[in-house]
Amino acid sequence: MFSGVKVDRDAFGKFAEGFARFMGTARFLAYMTAFVIVWITCNVVGVFGLKWDPYPFILLNLFFSTQASYAAPLILLAQNRQEARDRVSLDADRAQAAQSRADMDFLAREIASLRMSVGDLATRDYIRSELRQELRAILADLESGGEHEDERVEAI
Structure with missing residues (x-):
């Protein structure tokens, strides 16, 4: 029939979201309250002698039922669209977190590698202390007349 x-x-979804958003406002409640008050007043007092919906207000009840039958699916549609957006956002957040974790793991490995490399390097203080020891040994050899020089050359 409607093929x-x-x-x-997307346009219908945006309409449903706007409708659901409007129905959740104080403005909607104020409009509905005013509409019901005017409806009841007009049907109790009578406007131009017409009372189109007498006391049990069956027509008003029918309007509310019709409104509810359309509002519920539109609200559900809006919630489903929001859930889909939240899911996409959550998936993007998870991917970002995984990438951040991988980056942090890589950086931790790099820092550990640098620390191990730095541990193998001679520091300035270590080199100075070794040079002082060698200088003392050379001075001691010079003072003793070079007796230990042959032993030192062999040790090297």
């Missing part, structure tokens, strides 16, 4: 009718899903 030729094409509905833009």
